[in-house]
Amino acid sequence: KAGVTQTPRYLIKTRGQQVTLSCSPISGHRSVSWYQQTPGQGLQFLFEYFSETQRNKGNFPGRFSGRQFSNSRSEMNVSTLELGDSALYLCASRPRGDYGYTFGSGTRLTVV
Amino acid sequence: TQLLEQSPQFLSIQEGENLTVYCNSSSVFSSLQWYRQEPGEGPVLLVTVVTGGEVKKLKRLTFQFGDARKDSSLHITAAQPGDTGLYLCAGGKVSGGSYIPTFGRGTSLIVHP
Numbered sequence: 001k002a003g004v005t006q007t008p009r010y011l012i013k014t015r016g017q018q019v020t021l022s023c024s025p026i027s028g029h030r031s032v033s034w035y036q037q038t039p040g041q042g043l044q045f046l047f048e049y050f051s052e053t054q055r056n057k058g059n060f061p062g063r064f065s066g067r068q069f070s071n072s073r074s075e076m077n078v079s080t081l082e083l084g085d086s087a088l089y090l091c092a093s094r095p096r097g098d099y100g101y102t103f104g105s106g107t108r109l110t111v112v
Numbered sequence: 113t114q115l116l117e118q119s120p121q122f123l124s125i126q127e128g129e130n131l132t133v134y135c136n137s138s139s140v141f142s143s144l145q146w147y148r149q150e151p152g153e154g155p156v157l158l159v160t161v162v163t164g165g166e167v168k169k170l171k172r173l174t175f176q177f178g179d180a181r182k183d184s185s186l187h188i189t190a191a192q193p194g195d196t197g198l199y200l201c202a203g204g205k206v207s208g209g210s211y212i213p214t215f216g217r218g219t220s221l222i223v224h225p
Contacts, residue, residue, distance in 0.1 A: 004154075033212070043155075043200070043215040081174050090154050099162070099204075101144040103154030112181055 006104035025093030118216035135201035
C-alpha cells in the first residue's frame with residue numbers, strides 16, 4: 001500500500017515568489033491535513049480538507065491557501081514568500097473514524 | 113487552544129538504559145497519539161490511546177493514557193540506538209467528524225551505543 005507522497009522534497013525560492021506543494025494521500029483516505037514544522041514552533045496546523053472542502057483552517061495569514069481535488073489529492077500554495085516561511089511542510093492523511101495520521105516525508109522549503 | 117507540554121525536551125542516554133517521556137495538558141482529549149520522527153522525514157505513528165487509564169505495549173515501548181485523559185507517558189525499556197529520534201505527542205477532540213490534534217514540541221532522544 002503506497003504511503004502519503006509529497007512533491008517536491010526540496011524547494012529553494014526567493015522572497016516575494018509563490019510556491020505550490022503537492023500531496024497524494026493514501027488511497028481511500030479522504031481527510032488530508034497540512035502542517036508547518038519549524039524548530040521554534042514545532043508542528044503548526046495549516047488546513048484540513050475532506051471531500052474537496054476545507055473543513056478547518058489554522059492561524060496562518062491569507063497568503064497560505066490550499067485545495068483538494070476529487071481524487072483526494074491536495075495542494076497548498078504560499079504567495080509572496082517571506083523568509084519566515086522557510087520550514088518543513090508536512091501533509092498527512094487518515095481514514096474516516098481513525099485518529100492517527102500517516103504523514104508524508106514533507107517538502108523542505110527554503111526562502112532566500 | 114489546547115497546549116501539550118512534553119518533558120524532558122532533550123534526553124541523551126546509553127544503550128540499555130530505561131527512560132520515560134511525559135506529555136501533559138490541562139485539557140481533556142478524545143484521544144492521544146505518539147509519533148516518532150527522524151531527521152528530514154515525517155512523523156511515524158506509534159500508537160493511539162483513547163480510554164482513560166489505557167496501557168498499550170509495542171515491543172519495548174509502553175504507552176499510558178492518564179485516567180482523566182489529560183496526560184500520557186511513553187516508557188522505553190532497554191533503549192537501543194535505533195530508538196533515536198524526536199518523540200511527539202498529539203492530542204485533540206473530535207468535532208463534527210473532524211479531528212485536529214495539537215502537537216507537543218517533542219522530546220529529542222539520542223541513544224549512544
